Amino acid sequence: MGALPRRVPRARAVDGGALLPGLVDAHVHLGLTAPATVRSGGIAGVDDLGWDPAVAEGWPGMAGLPHVRVAGAFLTAPGGYPSDRDWAPAAAVRPVAGPDDATAAVAQQAAAGASYVKVVLHADGPLLDDATLAAIVAAARGVGLPVVAHVEGPGQTARALAAGVDRLAHTPWTERLPDALVEDAAARQVWVSTLDIHGWGDPSAAQERDRDVALDNLRRFHAAGGVVAYGTDLGNGPLPAGLNPRELRALADAGLQPPALLRALTSRPVPGLATFVPGGPFDPTALPAGDLIDRLAAAVVTTAPTGGPAA
Numbered sequence: 001m002g003a004l005p006r007r008v009p010r011a012r013a014v015d016g017g018a019l020l021p022g023l024v025d026a027h028v029h030l031g032l033t034a035p036a037t038v039r040s041g042g043i044a045g046v047d048d049l050g051w052d053p054a055v056a057e058g059w060p061g062m063a064g065l066p067h068v069r070v071a072g073a074f075l076t077a078p079g080g081y082p083s084d085r086d087w088a089p090a091a092a093v094r095p096v097a098g099p100d101d102a103t104a105a106v107a108q109q110a111a112a113g114a115s116y117v118k119v120v121l122h123a124d125g126p127l128l129d130d131a132t133l134a135a136i137v138a139a140a141r142g143v144g145l146p147v148v149a150h151v152e153g154p155g156q157t158a159r160a161l162a163a164g165v166d167r168l169a170h171t172p173w174t175e176r177l178p179d180a181l182v183e184d185a186a187a188r189q190v191w192v193s194t195l196d197i198h199g200w201g202d203p204s205a206a207q208e209r210d211r212d213v214a215l216d217n218l219r220r221f222h223a224a225g226g227v228v229a230y231g232t233d234l235g236n237g238p239l240p241a242g243l244n245p246r247e248l249r250a251l252a253d254a255g256l257q258p259p260a261l262l263r264a265l266t267s268r269p270v271p272g273l274a275t276f277v278p279g280g281p282f283d284p285t286a287l288p289a290g291d292l293i294d295r296l297a298a299a300v301v302t303t304a305p306t307g308g309p310a311a
C-alpha cells in the first residue's frame with residue numbers, strides 16, 4: 001500500500017463549500033456494520049481489515065458503498081485471535097499451520113480480490129511463529145500484496161517490523177515502544193491510528209492507560225516522520241458510522257496539525273469519489289485543528305469532478 005502522499009491535499013473551492021480528495025477510513029470491518037451507512041459522514045473510501053473472503057469479494061464496486069478495498073480473511077495461528085471471538089465467523093479466519101501453508105493462505109485471499117494481506121500477532125493466545133510469519137510476508141510479496149498486521153502484546157510490534165510488515169492496523173497500545181523501534185517503524189511502516197477504540201470517548205481507567213500509551217507511541221512516530229493513516233476499526237465497538245471527530249481530536253493530540261490530519265485522511269486515492277465540505281473555501285494549512293474538525297463534521301461524499309482533485 002506504499003507511502004501516503006506527502007503533499008497536503010488541496011481543498012478546491014466549489015459552489016457552497018470546498019471539495020477534498022475522498023476521505024478514507026483505513027480500518028473497518030464491513031461485515032460488522034451496516035455497509036450502506038458507512039458512506040455517510042464524508043467517508044469516500046474504506047479498507048476492510050478482515051472478513052469471510054467469499055463475502056468480502058463482493059464489496060468492491062457494490063452500489064451505495066464507499067470505494068472498498070479488502071483483505072479477505074484474518075491469517076492467524078491455529079486457535080489464535082480472532083478465532084476465539086464471537087464476532088468473527090469461522091470463515092473470516094484462515095489458520096496458517098506453518099510455513100508450508102503460507103502460499104496457499106495468501107493465494108486464497110488474492111483470488112478473492114484482496115488488496116493486501118492481514119496477519120494477526122496477538123500474544124494472548126496461539127501465535128504465528130517467525131518462520132510462518134516470514135513465509136506469509138514472502139508469499140504476499142510474491143503476488144504483489146503488502147502486509148498489514150494486528151499487533152498486540154509484548155514484542156509483537158518488533159516482530160512485525162523485523163518481518164517486513166508494511167502497515168500496522170492499530171497504533172500499538174500494549175507497551176511503550178523504545179525510541180529506536182519507533183524511529184525504525186517511522187522509516188518503513190504506515191500506522192493506522194485507531195486511537196478512539198480505547199474507550200470510545202468514555203474510557204475506563206484501563207482504557208485510558210492504553211490510550212495514553214498509544215498516544216505516546218503515535219506522537220513519537222509522527223514526530224519521526226512516520227506516515228499515519230486515519231482509521232477507526234469501525235464495526236468493533238460503539239463508533240459513529242462516518243467520520244469520527246473523536247479520532248480526529250485524538251490525532252491532533254498526537255501532534256497532527258491540519259496539514260498532517262488531511263494527509264492521514266487521504267491515505268490512498270479514491271477513484272471516482274470526492275468529499276464535499278459545506279460552508280465556503282478553507283485553507284487547510286491556516287485553520288486551527290479544532291476548526292478543521294468542526295468543518296469536517298458536515299462533510300458528505302460526492303462524485304469526483306473529472307480532472308480533479310488529485311490525492
Ligand SMILES: [Zn+2]
Nearest residue numbers: 027029049233
Ligand atoms: Zn479491526
